[in-house]
Amino acid sequence: MRYKIRKHYRFDEVTADTAKRKSEKLIMCESEFIRELILCNSEAGKYILLRRDLKKIMNELSYIGEEINHIAHKSNMMILHDGDIKVIEVYANVLHNMRIALIDKINRIKNDDV
Numbered sequence: 574m575r576y577k578i579r580k581h582y583r584f585d586e587v588t589a590d591t592a593k594r595k596s597e598k599l600i601m602c603e604s605e606f607i608r609e610l611i612l613c614n615s616e617a618g619k620y621i622l623l624r625r626d627l628k629k630i631m632n633e634l635s636y637i638g639e640e641i642n643h644i645a646h647k648s649n650m651m652i653l654h655d656g657d658i659k660v661i662e663v664y665a666n667v668l669h670n671m672r673i674a675l676i677d678k679i680n681r682i683k684n685d686d687v
Contacts, residue, residue, distance in 0.1 A: 582607075599625070623678055630671050637664045 584592065596606035641664070644657045 576604075623675075623682055626675060626678060630675065633667070633671065637668065640664065 592603050592606060596603045599606060601609075640660065644653070644661060647653050647657060
């Protein structure tokens with residue numbers, strides 16, 4: 574989306590530095606970061622990063638689900654291989670690590686360490 578209206582806002586040095594630091598951490602430009610804060614609820618600043626991570630996790634879960642369905646289909650046809658079981662174990666480890674990372678990020682957000 575191309576934005577046509579330009580607004581100028583004044584910040585003190587601390588606020589400007591905080592906005593710059595947090596936007597860089599989220600890999601977004603400052604104007605995008607401020608738009609997210611305005612368009613979302615008052616706690617949005619804390620949850621932008623979490624929302625992006627959740628989207629990544631949902632995409633990963635979708636991929637893993639497709640792979641597990643493929644393996645289940647092979648199992649139903651009685652052509653399951655040992656490698657398929659190892660793939661399921663790898664996906665279980667990936668999901669476990671993603672869960673731990675997500676819980677860690679939620680705890681950091683709760684403690685205001687964004």
